[in-house]
Amino acid sequence: MKFGILVNEGPFQHQASDSAYLFTKAALEKGHEIYRVFFYYDGVNNANKLSEPQADDRDLVKLWSALAEEHKVDLVVCVAAALRRGIKDDILAPGFRISGLGQLIESGIVADRQITFGD
Amino acid sequence: MKFGILVNEGPFQHQASDSAYLFTKAALEKGHEIYRVFFYYDGVNNANKLSEPQADDRDLVKLWSALAEEHKVDLVVCVAAALRRGIKDDILAPGFRISGLGQLIESGIVADRQITFGD
């Protein structure tokens, strides 16, 4: 089955990105396809490559990037939400791309199931 | 009187930074001193100079920077919270400086009143 994922919050402040990541990983392990992970609202902060968590803490930016590399997951950051919050190509982590909100709606249309993680 | 201000949230997602800014401005207009504005948690995102809101929206990063310039307000971003969230010197807006959490405690000790804006 094709899943579409929406992430509304950045890393650390809320658990949303953690839950979304673990759900995405579990879906891939079960052989499902992740059509797209769309980052909206403060969710765009998941794509900030300057993020440097403590050594014994999880590193969500790197975890998402690794998922994109290993499983060709499409990680899309909303351009409007990102501009406001200062997430631009200069600091965009590998595997993420910046695009329009239409990519979220398209995900809702194409995916068999669309699910939101937020606060 | 000396005021210390703590901002726990970034711009946009919550009103905290807006309220803190308007409070700080009002205190200055009344002739009070702002000892320090300390940015903690997602509040560190207020210092991201790449932030580019829509033309008809307020620009909190610029507003804080202007306050620092005009009134010599000390804007301190917590180093630990900022590292996690990828706010580093490369993208630090004018008027902000990165320092330790001790600066918040010192603000609480020195200021006559310490007030928190958050979610």
Added chain:
Amino acid sequence: MEEEWDEDGPEVVKRFMYVNRKAPYGTVYALEMLEKVLIAAAFEQDVHVVFMDDGVYQLKKEQETKGINMKNFSPTFRALEGYDVEKLYVEKESLEARGLTVDDLVVPVEVLSSQDLKALMDKQEVILTA
């Protein structure tokens, strides 16, 4: 309207529901949700917008935001009709708990009881919340 989509729309038309439960201005969710609704309309999907809990306050008339230095986005709700977003629903129980009536709102809406809202939600294919 449904016929029009069958003729001119994309191949797939899904039932999208946007559930607004947050008050305006205290958080950005209301504003950025509205941007999502407008985009969905451009994709000619079957858009349903629900206001319940504090979300009903998004539609309150007479918003004057100058004093908090933020943009008043409530007029945009009146523009939704121009984008063919006409299915706006408000939960009756949420409205009543707040002492509000439809006369307090910036746009015409259909008032649904929780019971009727249940049935409408259950038919949706994509539900976006914030």
Added chain:
Amino acid sequence: MEEEWDEDGPEVVKRFMYVNRKAPYGTVYALEMLEKVLIAAAFEQDVHVVFMDDGVYQLKKEQETKGINMKNFSPTFRALEGYDVEKLYVEKESLEARGLTVDDLVVPVEVLSSQDLKALMDKQEVILTA
């Protein structure tokens, strides 16, 4: 302890109160609040830490965070004593509403009724919340 501060501490010792009302892990507030408490202790202030509402869950024993890929920070509460942070308070009403007792908590705390907490809060000079 107060005498010790008079002898060795900085010139100003203020009554700092940290009010923890949020559950752990769902949001970062609990973890980063704890970092603030530790710093205040280093400045030899008169630190009071209150747990009320869902904040009491921060102290729940047996936290096992491997399954959500996050760091279990509850052992740090046991380290607070080493930093001379010994004034930990839990609101009785919050504990009871959740069916918990002090035996469920990772550290010894003083249980205060809302009434007693009122009086303690009113004496504080700096109150930090999240």
Added chain:
Amino acid sequence: MLLHTVNKSPFERNTLESCLRVCEDGAGILLIEDGVYGALDNTVVADLIKKRMGNIKFYVLGPDVDARGLGNQTMIDGIETVDFGGFVDLVEKHSATQSWL
């Protein structure tokens, strides 16, 4: 006495209730941001404040009231409206401020 600020809607969260539970008689409570909904009369949560009116002094931040389109709504009798300057004055005249988030 303390000044308490409450920025959450009492329809959505327990914040105002918790604040009232540990708020001393004689203290001040200022409703800001989404907290201003608590100041409205004729709602299912209006009694929270009405029960303590007289023992606690209640204030509401006018710019937040206006932003939410509540300028002409009936407020609970006895709540005083302040602007940001008044907010600063309240922080100054109380011994310390507790922000309920």
Added chain:
Amino acid sequence: MLLHTVNKSPFERNTLESCLRVCEDGAGILLIEDGVYGALDNTVVADLIKKRMGNIKFYVLGPDVDARGLGNQTMIDGIETVDFGGFVDLVEKHSATQSWL
């Protein structure tokens, strides 16, 4: 039928209550993140779920339960614990998912 997810503590917010108000009989509700506190028995909010048990199928995310130290607490009778794989299965077998935030 829909799958509803609830990620907020019922002690702090009205989220679970709102979800239950518009949740059809036969639907599923999965408690995740801070929502898992709603699954505990012997609390002042346990009745919220007990009243609908039998009409709605309730699930709770095990990793979130364990993280919060609730692994040995008494859960409301009839709630099924799932892991992230089970979460994926629930999303698959329901027609759509509504996330209550």
